[in-house]
Amino acid sequence: MSAADPLNAPVKVAQGKPGTPMLTPRNRRELRKLGVGLVFISPWIVGFLALNLYPIIASFYYSLTRYSPISSPRFIGAFNYEKLLFFDPLFIKALTNTLYFVVFAVPLGNMLALALAVLLNQKVKGLSVFRTIFYLPSILPLVATSIVWTWLLHPQYGAVSVIMAELGLPIISWFSDPQWAKPALIMMSMWGTGWMMLIYLAALQDVPQELYDVASLDGASLWRKFRHVTVPMISPIILFNTIVGLIGAFQYFTEAYIITEGGPGDSTLFYSLYLFNNAFAYFKMGYASAMAWILFLVILILTFLIFRTSAKRVYYHGN
Amino acid sequence: MKGRKPPQPMIFHFGIKRANINNIVSLVLLVALSAAFILPLFWMITTSLKPIDQLLLDPPVWIPNPLEFENYPNALEAQPFLQYLGNSLQIAVAAVIGAIISNSLVAYGFSRVEWKGRDAVFVLVLSTLMLPYHVVMIPLFVSFSKIGWVNTWLPLIVPAWLGHPFFIFMLRQFMLGIPKELSEATRIDGGSEWVLLTRVILPLCKPALATVALFQFIWSWNDFIGPLIYLNDRDLYPMSLGLALYHNSQGITDFSILMAASTMAVVPIIIIFFFMQRVFIQGISLTGLKG
Numbered sequence A: 001m002s003a004a005d006p007l008n009a010p011v012k013v014a015q016g017k018p019g020t021p022m023l024t025p026r027n028r029r030e031l032r033k034l035g036v037g038l039v040f041i042s043p044w045i046v047g048f049l050a051l052n053l054y055p056i057i058a059s060f061y062y063s064l065t066r067y068s069p070i071s072s073p074r075f076i077g078a079f080n081y082e083k084l085l086f087f088d089p090l091f092i093k094a095l096t097n098t099l100y101f102v103v104f105a106v107p108l109g110n111m112l113a114l115a116l117a118v119l120l121n122q123k124v125k126g127l128s129v130f131r132t133i134f135y136l137p138s139i140l141p142l143v144a145t146s147i148v149w150t151w152l153l154h155p156q157y158g159a160v161s162v163i164m165a166e167l168g169l170p171i172i173s174w175f176s177d178p179q180w181a182k183p184a185l186i187m188m189s190m191w192g193t194g195w196m197m198l199i200y201l202a203a204l205q206d207v208p209q210e211l212y213d214v215a216s217l218d219g220a221s222l223w224r225k226f227r228h229v230t231v232p233m234i235s236p237i238i239l240f241n242t243i244v245g246l247i248g249a250f251q252y253f254t255e256a257y258i259i260t261e262g263g264p265g266d267s268t269l270f271y272s273l274y275l276f277n278n279a280f281a282y283f284k285m286g287y288a289s290a291m292a293w294i295l296f297l298v299i300l301i302l303t304f305l306i307f308r309t310s311a312k313r314v315y316y317h318g319n
Numbered sequence B: 001m002k003g004r005k006p007p008q009p010m011i012f013h014f015g016i017k018r019a020n021i022n023n024i025v026s027l028v029l030l031v032a033l034s035a036a037f038i039l040p041l042f043w044m045i046t047t048s049l050k051p052i053d054q055l056l057l058d059p060p061v062w063i064p065n066p067l068e069f070e071n072y073p074n075a076l077e078a079q080p081f082l083q084y085l086g087n088s089l090q091i092a093v094a095a096v097i098g099a100i101i102s103n104s105l106v107a108y109g110f111s112r113v114e115w116k117g118r119d120a121v122f123v124l125v126l127s128t129l130m131l132p133y134h135v136v137m138i139p140l141f142v143s144f145s146k147i148g149w150v151n152t153w154l155p156l157i158v159p160a161w162l163g164h165p166f167f168i169f170m171l172r173q174f175m176l177g178i179p180k181e182l183s184e185a186t187r188i189d190g191g192s193e194w195v196l197l198t199r200v201i202l203p204l205c206k207p208a209l210a211t212v213a214l215f216q217f218i219w220s221w222n223d224f225i226g227p228l229i230y231l232n233d234r235d236l237y238p239m240s241l242g243l244a245l246y247h248n249s250q251g252i253t254d255f256s257i258l259m260a261a262s263t264m265a266v267v268p269i270i271i272i273f274f275f276m277q278r279v280f281i282q283g284i285s286l287t288g289l290k291g
Helices: A004-015 A025-063 A079-087 A089-120 A127-139 A142-152 A159-166 A181-191 A194-204 A209-217 A222-233 A235-250 A254-260 A271-281 A285-310 B007-048 B071-078 B081-111 B118-130 B133-146 B154-162 B165-176 B180-188 B193-204 B206-222 B225-230 B239-248 B252-275 B277-286
Strands: none
Touching: A025 A285, A025 B081, A025 B118, A025 B133, A025 B154, A079 A285, A089 A127, A089 A181, A089 A194, A089 A235, A089 A271, A089 B007, A127 A194, A127 B007, A127 B252, A127 B277, A142 A181, A142 A254, A142 B007, A142 B239, A142 B252, A159 B007, A181 A254, A194 A235, A209 A222, A222 A235, A235 A285, A254 A271, A254 B239, A271 A285, A271 B133, A285 B118, A285 B133, B007 B252, B071 B081, B071 B252, B081 B118, B081 B154, B081 B165, B081 B193, B081 B206, B081 B239, B081 B252, B118 B165, B133 B154, B133 B225, B154 B206, B154 B225, B165 B206, B180 B193, B193 B206, B206 B239, B206 B252, B206 B277, B225 B239, B239 B252, B252 B277
């Protein structure tokens, strides 16, 4: 390599635009285009600097300080991180609660969405009605639906308890039972999986019919068709939904804030809720910033791992 | 070799039969699942129409008799919900206008103008989608309070005027699909980029712009953590925050009024959905999120 460089260098200079001044007509045109492009994207540039870049840097700096709104930040090194990881049982609780939620809610929501999409893709009658019913809950305001679910799962008067009693099932006090509060919230999150279903449905409609026809000729069962035609063909979308679902689930906040406020017995103290409380209830801005950075790293690492482990299984057809 | 035809119709019939059974099974499953999905909303609406003496019956009444429409005026009296709805509407509309303008401009810059480094910068745009809100939440709050924006709608509206990676991506994909020759023709005629954008490109982007407007409206309408952090003054509350605080201050006795209020928060979104269903569905294909 080092031997090649001196040999190539003079050639390059000789080939280069002879005596290039800064502004040949061509350069001028390039420069003008660059200017036009930058003017058009300027709203994003301002947004990126003010709403992303500066806050990221500031947040990292805050995470190394003790900072409440009434005093200015005081540098304390990695103390917040140390305290979070080794001396804060509530942090560990919040982290495990969130992992529990992520581990169940993301795959279950994904599977339900895919199942609904497959059912809707059977060219059944009333497709648009069913599609509306499944999709609608996912775009409704979470504050309102959270209040509705509080009442829906009321142990005594809620519709679900009544139906379960009719069926001879035991009464569960859902949101007020530390064992059942998280499953109840997971159930509610599955109710909001319609946006994923819509994405799957669009993907399913793009799977070429010939592939199924060929599989039918080979006598493939429905399950084998699903497993060996549908899943490989939509695997990029499964990956996409999993990652988007994961990022969302790690930031799960509103439902827990409205319905359980972290209770009973901290069983629904999720990461974002504890972070929010630290920042805006206890005014530990530095501490909360350290939490935000740990969350960011966890999401990045998990996303990376999912990409790596799925690389062999995801099939990208010609684009 | 080709012989007679009979085997073919047989396979054909068999296919139809199996398809029919599959169809029936699918339909039964869909109906059952739909019932489960509707239950929460059904429960919300019937409860909102229950007279107080039918609220806590065991077993409960599924459809109250008589229907108590008074719960709605009572809800409006308990809290200034109409004002909250009005506030939500103003915030959402201001954000939608900003989202349409800013994302059009930015997407144009990333698709119809060729400049050095464009695609590298675009990767940066997409990468910001990965950033959790919690990382920027605290510094943004500190900055906004320093410039006196706390307890105003500005922190809820201004960011929408600075583009969103999801919308930029969607509009860019759409604009890339418009033939280059259209631009060349206008440029040869001496039209500026601005004329090109507003007269040629944007009119062709109407479906994509409708999707941007729709999703921004829903995001703003549903946003809770933003108002929760920034607003203190009750006069400024949007519906989400007003409803949450009303909920926290109520016991179980008021569930029919709470459900009436929840219904009022939900209904605008349902109405929009029914009028713009096609836009929702096409929004998915516009993102290019297909197989």
